[in-house]
Amino acid sequence: MITLDQVGKQFTSRRGTHHALSDVSLTIEEGSFVCLLGPSGCGKSTLLNLIAGLDQADTGRVMLDGKVIDGPGPERSVMFQDSALFPWLTARKNVDFGLELAGITDKHERAARTETFLKKVHLWRFRDAYVHELSGGMRQRVALARALAPDPRVLLMDEPFAALDAQTRDVLHVELTEIWRATKKTVVFVTHNVREAVRLGDRVVLMATRPGRVKLDETISLARPRVTESEVAYYVGRIMKELRTEVEKVMREEIDDAWQPAPGVVSGGTTPGVGGGI
Amino acid sequence: MGLLLAWEAASRLGLWRAWVFPSPAAIGRSFWAGVVDGTIPRGILTSMRRLVVGYCISLVGGVSLGLLLARSRSLRESIGTVVTGLQALPSICWLPLALLWFGLSETAILFVVVAGSLLAITVATEAGVSNVPPLYVRAARTMGARGMTLYLRVILPAALPAILSGMRLGWTFAWRSLMAGELLFVSGGLGQLLATGRELGDMARVMAVMVAIVTLGLVTEVLIFQRLDARVREVWGTDRS
Numbered sequence: 001m002i003t004l005d006q007v008g009k010q011f012t013s014r015r016g017t018h019h020a021l022s023d024v025s026l027t028i029e030e031g032s033f034v035c036l037l038g039p040s041g042c043g044k045s046t047l048l049n050l051i052a053g054l055d056q057a058d059t060g061r062v063m064l065d066g067k068v069i070d071g072p073g074p075e076r077s078v079m080f081q082d083s084a085l086f087p088w089l090t091a092r093k094n095v096d097f098g099l100e101l102a103g104i105t106d107k108h109e110r111a112a113r114t115e116t117f118l119k120k121v122h123l124w125r126f127r128d129a130y131v132h133e134l135s136g137g138m139r140q141r142v143a144l145a146r147a148l149a150p151d152p153r154v155l156l157m158d159e160p161f162a163a164l165d166a167q168t169r170d171v172l173h174v175e176l177t178e179i180w181r182a183t184k185k186t187v188v189f190v191t192h193n194v195r196e197a198v199r200l201g202d203r204v205v206l207m208a209t210r211p212g213r214v215k216l217d218e219t220i221s222l223a224r225p226r227v228t229e230s231e232v233a234y235y236v237g238r239i240m241k242e243l244r245t246e247v248e249k250v251m252r253e254e255i256d257d258a259w260q261p262a263p264g265v266v267s268g269g270t271t272p273g274v275g276g277g278i
Numbered sequence: 279m280g281l282l283l284a285w286e287a288a289s290r291l292g293l294w295r296a297w298v299f300p301s302p303a304a305i306g307r308s309f310w311a312g313v314v315d316g317t318i319p320r321g322i323l324t325s326m327r328r329l330v331v332g333y334c335i336s337l338v339g340g341v342s343l344g345l346l347l348a349r350s351r352s353l354r355e356s357i358g359t360v361v362t363g364l365q366a367l368p369s370i371c372w373l374p375l376a377l378l379w380f381g382l383s384e385t386a387i388l389f390v391v392v393a394g395s396l397l398a399i400t401v402a403t404e405a406g407v408s409n410v411p412p413l414y415v416r417a418a419r420t421m422g423a424r425g426m427t428l429y430l431r432v433i434l435p436a437a438l439p440a441i442l443s444g445m446r447l448g449w450t451f452a453w454r455s456l457m458a459g460e461l462l463f464v465s466g467g468l469g470q471l472l473a474t475g476r477e478l479g480d481m482a483r484v485m486a487v488m489v490a491i492v493t494l495g496l497v498t499e500v501l502i503f504q505r506l507d508a509r510v511r512e513v514w515g516t517d518r519s
Contacts, residue, residue, distance in 0.1 A: 053420075080413060088513055097431070
């Protein structure tokens, strides 16, 4: 169980202090799939970095099973928007290196696990390919295998499919759902895509900007796999209503104070990505 | 080949005096004579030994210093400028000091070779390490990499393409420093052969040594650096972009 207790985080730059997170409290149950959703600058990635241990909270506590997280650990794997695979290693060696860093010294065990997980993401055939020889979707599959192979309890995903085309993303949604159902890992998935959040999550936590805080906590009680668009659309519409005011707020700050949204510019029905069409 | 023939023909026609610019045939004869009496092989051996020893010192020292500089901000601020400044100094300028410190010895010439190549490798390593995408480091940290492991297994390989170009530069600098050093103070090696050739007014001999130097340069370039470079390009996929 991951617990965030009144967490605050600020960043100071030349342009002043930015309250990335303010007084965020959240509990993430063991084995659940939680999507953190929000417009850019709402602190969702910051929140993920705190759980990953890459960053420290200024106020409040971030805990895993009641123990304060004070750094990265092998029980928490992270996947990034860019695969972050190492270009000097092949697909197989990338996964193997992850296992080695996680402290598995037995070579045979590493080889066996690498094979299992590369097969799980259907890339065993490409085991000896270097990173530049793989497509964007294949890289994220290898990254997923690398993240899963050390058998972490928590999988932290920071917009892992945001750079992929829609078809590849849909396929990976189905595969991720299946892997999650089979392994029952706790997944925290950051996205700015409402439809993606609704398709994947047990729970969608919508975050607001300036300061970053939780605005809506919605449980998605749809059967899996979620392929029926009309059901997904119901939740997308509900969340979109809340999100719209946030997106408008960001737009006003980023563009000009006098900016007014044209009717239908920020809508949930046709544009699944927040700000995707802007 | 055509160029060689034209050169030979022009020499025979007497367009210039042979002792100023000898013909290819004369150079070839002189080269062969040098090989037979053992002066050229011995010169190559002596020079290569100095070059390899000096270069290895530069490689280890340069990469370590580059890593330290990239890692420590205070070190960068204190000796970073010195490194940049010294890099602009032709290494042969160190020879008087080296002779004073180490005498007319092997150490003095090694010092000049190291002074010539170490900083090129340092600067390339520092730049390479500073340009490693932070994402690699973050990803490695989440997987449990720390301290030395992070540097040796992630940061150094990630900076390898940049370090390799520094190594190449360092090798040519080491060669130049060595030849300059050997020309200026006599102690065996190809540089000394050049110097004696000059003293005897035997330009065919001088050019035969030059041929040996060019050949050695080509051989190391093709056998070592081009192969390493091709390997890096293949792995990183930099060929295709």
